[in-house]
Ligand SMILES: Nc1nc2c(c(=O)[nH]1)N[C@H]1C(S)=C(S)[C@@H](COP(=O)(O)O)O[C@H]1N2
């Protein structure tokens with residue numbers, strides 16, 4: 001009954017029909033504020049990758065890891081669609097079965113994502129339906145049942161397959177998927193713009209502004225990292241769609257009076273502004289997943305006082321709009337440090353990528369245990385009640401920042417001219433403070449670097465050292481001493497489970 005289609009053509013039909021399935025899924029989600037099926041599957045994948053794979057992805061692709069993952073999913077989908085098409089020369093069943101299986105994966109992922117809407121479920125179903133029908137049609141097998149009765153064999157081609165009609169249908173399905181894809185992209189863009197448009201243009205005033213160091217001390221690294229240069233690390237393939245008018249921050253759990261605060265409630269409260277260095281536990285020695293910003297927000301201790309802390313509470317456990325979680329010891333929120341629910345970053349409302357409408361910032365802790373972006377809930381509980389996202393994935397429950405220093409100048413691979421040269425870098429030991437930075441050239445003695453002004457223990461300090469560079473290959477090594485007297489250890493430790501240690505070294509040629 002069914003006609004035999006040449007393998008190449010069957011593969012091509014699989015490809016265009018697969019593309020239609022995916023882009024139809026994308027268009028439905030893009031215009032309804034849900035994550036695309038690809039991002040939903042990618043998100044579920046991210047939640048399940050073993051620690052070594054996550055570490056490998058970050059160290060190989062850095063902040064492009066999300067793009068690489070998306071691309072990987074698209075390539076896998078394309079290959080499977082081509083293969084399923086090629087396997088459907090005799091009949092469409094293999095392709096349809098594979099498409100239904102992928103829709104099932106999409107459904108399971110949708111069920112797995114806390115941000116899913118009804119459309120997250122509908123999208124893979126409708127996409128798979130469209131893809132299957134498109135495949136059957138391109139293969140010339142779509143015969144209306146009423147015509148089936150009358151004309152059982154309508155094919156005129158020798159193999160019972162009409163090549164011209166095939167190319168026409170394939171072209172049409174291809175053009176349709178390109179159009180759907182473009183419209184879906186526009187929808188994604190609109191969704192991002194809508195998120196951006198919700199951000200207030202300005203921040204409310206604060207009584208006391210944060211202390212900062214002026215520029216010009218460090219030749220390449222500004223003391224305050226601009227928002228568009230601030231590193232971004234999170235598990236979110238697409239930003240959770242937060243409607244700021246409906247958004248609430250709840251503070252509950254082991255408290256006497258649970259709070260539910262709107263964005264305006266936060267803006268109307270007493271706020272502080274502080275310079276705090278944020279650092280990722282995945283930052284390798286010498287890495288760039290560290291940044292220094294002026295954060296504005298409400299002191300967490302004030303909010304907890306208002307809610308009334310139950311004496312049995314142990315952990316400040318927070319959750320984001322996209323279901324990410326983390327937790328840190330309650331003492332840290334109440335030991336006088338400037339742990340805050342931040343709404344501002346460097347003079348603007350929080351950028352979407354950095355957690356709009358609100359996030360936590362806790363001086364002295366790595367981001368993975370403390371710095372929840374797109375914050376929706378702070379629950380006080382006991383350690384045995386809940387574990388933060390990264391803890392069951394092999395990372396330490398506690399994440400105090402380790403004292404570290406980094407060489408920025410010379411840059412990696414920079415050719416240095418002989419003569420006077422200014423070495424430069426940064427050092428951080430949040431909430432302890434950097435007391436000293438020493439630099440060693442080759443096997444020479446440790447020399448004290450000059451430090452930028454000490455405005456707060458919660459932020460990094462920049463360092464410089466003038467040196468008369470001599471021709472040849474040289475290696476510079478840096479180490480910091482914090483205000484507790486601890487000298488940064490030379491012993492190298494990997495980023496997992498609780499942060500890298502070791503001295504940063506850079507080898508370069510002076511000519
Ligand atoms: N919602 C959410 N918040 C999150 C994360 C995340 O994956 N999801 N990652 C954390 C980690 S590991 C770090 S290091 C900081 C990074 O904040 P940034 O992207 O603003 O630099 O955010 C933290 N907050």
Ligand SMILES: [Mo]
Nearest residue numbers: 280281367368
């Ligand atoms: Mo992190």
